Amino acid sequence: MANDDFEALTARYGYPLYLYNASAIVAQLDSLRAALPGFECFYSVKTNPHPGILALMNNAGTGADAASAAEVDRAARAGFSPDRIMYSAPGKRREDLEQTLDHCILVADSYAELALLQRMCEEKNRTASVGLRVNPNLAFGPGTSPELLPGAPAKFGVDVESLPAYRAFFASLTRVRLCGIHVYVRSQVLDHRVLCAYLEHVLDLARFCVTDIGCKLDFINFGGGFGVPCAPADSPIDWQGLRPLLERVAARGDDLKPGRLRFIVESGRYLVAAAGTFVTRVTDVKKSRGRIFVLAPGALNNFMRPALMNLFASFPHPVPVPLEPLYSGIDAFAVSIPGREGEEKVEVTVAGTLCTALDCMAASVALPLPRVGDILCVNNAGAYACTLSPHEFAGLGRPKELLLAADGSVSAYPEYVASRRRRPLRKNRA
Ligand SMILES: Cc1ncc(COP(=O)(O)O)c(C=O)c1O
Structure with missing residues (x-):
């Protein structure tokens, strides 16, 4: 998907959001x-x-x-x-x-x-x-x-x-x-x-x-x-x-x-796993004691796994094999800025907007210097991603999860909530 498509989706559905292909x-x-x-x-x-x-x-x-x-x-x-x-x-x-x-x-x-x-x-x-x-x-x-x-x-x-x-x-x-x-x-x-x-x-x-x-x-x-x-x-x-x-x-x-x-x-x-992309946007870029911080909503609260991986990696004795259902290393989730792939890169920290240092998407990643408003995409966001995340933290709520069909159309699934309405279920024949 091109940057314009992500811009259109975030304009329509807000951000962060998940897109499943x-x-x-x-x-x-x-x-x-x-x-x-x-x-x-x-x-x-x-x-x-x-x-x-x-x-x-x-x-x-x-x-x-x-x-x-x-x-x-x-x-x-x-x-x-x-x-x-x-x-x-x-x-x-x-x-x-x-x-x-x-x-x-x-x-x-x-x-x-x-x-x-x-x-x-x-x-x-x-x-x-x-x-x-x-x-x-x-x-x-x-x-x-x-x-x-x-x-x-x-x-x-x-x-x-x-x-x-x-x-x-x-x-x-x-x-x-x-x-x-x-x-x-x-x-x-x-x-x-x-x-x-x-x-x-x-x-x-x-x-x-x-x-x-x-x-x-x-x-x-x-x-x-x-x-x-x-x-x-x-x-x-x-x-x-x-x-x-x-x-x-x-x-x-x-x-x-x-x-x-x-x-x-x-x-x-x-x-x-690989069919999911987490999409958010840069809301601030700042420098602290030589390090560039790129801030974008949804790191810990909406996509917890990268934040946990960063936490594990910061331990003096890193966990050798992260526990189920995580099983991924620090570099499992690549952050990118669509449309700016060829540009010169700098080392930045991508963090969320919560009041906790745990809220970190990537402690150190090379990206074209992000600008406020840029789209940020994180890959491998289809498995144990949205469902495993503490959305209620800070009262921020659940992001939209969109399904991209083979014909390019995108569904927002309002039925996600409506499907909880009761209707009789089919029974086992046995
Ligand atoms: C009993 C059982 N079945 C299936 C799965 C799915 O595993 P995976 O997502 O690695 O295919 C799990 C994962 O925890 C499990 O515990």
């Missing part, structure tokens, strides 16, 4: 599907729950990976049918279960939750088919090492090694049928060998559930973790390299797929 999202989805034939792709709603993006995913036929009852609701209202919404989260409340049981595939996160579901079903004189999140005996090696390490303690799911001791418990679940397993270890994996080793491990785990625990599985949700380059040294996932390894995984899974066993992966950042 639908074509870029579809291209990522196509590449993921092409790389993973035989797998259904579920979009992780928490990454970016914008209703336009949910509608796009629903039209493209993905499923929805929901992390709360509210996300089940959002997905259902965007049109996803119950068999294409999977709800997995730790520590669900009884009301979360009651609200969602008929509107999605529920994934229990503990034995206590399974027992609660059994009691609920007894009380309501009904049955339910649910999945179980399993915490595998696996962790990823550091950096790009394809090595898998023994699993760590986790608040998610039930430890795989605890399953045999619960055979009698599973048999006692007369109202609840265990119909699938869900596994997820971590995010932002770029090494195809790590991904393949992971998928193979989950397949083995599923086989163990079938043969040793006696589960009759309808689905295996392999999780995902598909990463996107977010540092100059990062390379994208080598899908070509993954293909032969994946074929091996698929062949090994053939014996598990006699009926209609669904192989599912879930993905968020891979699909939407």
Whole structure:
């Protein structure tokens, strides 16, 4: 997009704002599907729950990976049918279960939750088919090492090694049928060998559930973790390299797929991270003791991740691997001034307009000397960006989130608020 387009958008919708490029999202989805034939792709709603993006995913036929009852609701209202919404989260409340049981595939996160579901079903004189999140005996090696390490303690799911001791418990679940397993270890994996080793491990785990625990599985949700380059040294996932390894995984899974066993992966950042641009405008430029400060609204409060990255980097002992769902380094978010690309650059600090030093978009970045009124764009703003930010801070509120369609038209989605109006949801047929 040219500078004039950004000027027009900020004049119309105010600033800061987010702009999501639908074509870029579809291209990522196509590449993921092409790389993973035989797998259904579920979009992780928490990454970016914008209703336009949910509608796009629903039209493209993905499923929805929901992390709360509210996300089940959002997905259902965007049109996803119950068999294409999977709800997995730790520590669900009884009301979360009651609200969602008929509107999605529920994934229990503990034995206590399974027992609660059994009691609920007894009380309501009904049955339910649910999945179980399993915490595998696996962790990823550091950096790009394809090595898998023994699993760590986790608040998610039930430890795989605890399953045999619960055979009698599973048999006692007369109202609840265990119909699938869900596994997820971590995010932002770029090494195809790590991904393949992971998928193979989950397949083995599923086989163990079938043969040793006696589960009759309808689905295996392999999780995902598909990463996107977010540092100059990062390379994208080598899908070509993954293909032969994946074929091996698929062949090994053939014996598990006699009926209609669904192989599912879930993905968020891979699909939407690079499709988002954060747009703001320079409101002041000042010099303090030799440093140039460029001020523009929305740094910490509307796009928190760059500010957090700057904070981590300022620690005397920087955090080696930022925690989920951040997983990005200091240089993940490039600031630019559209239309001034060729000009000579100076080193500046780009900061927000809040009364806190934490409100920093880029501690040190080379830009053409910004002028008041200039448009500032920040890339990689599609995943865990708007949704993860503390918009209410200083009473400033949520920025507009616009969807740029393939034909160049832009939608502002007033339905974002209107969609919260209640209308009956479709129910599971089971
Ligand atoms: C269970 C689960 N599924 C899917 C995701 C989405 O991960 P990503 O955005 O890296 O694809 C996450 C991220 O935290 C997760 O915890």
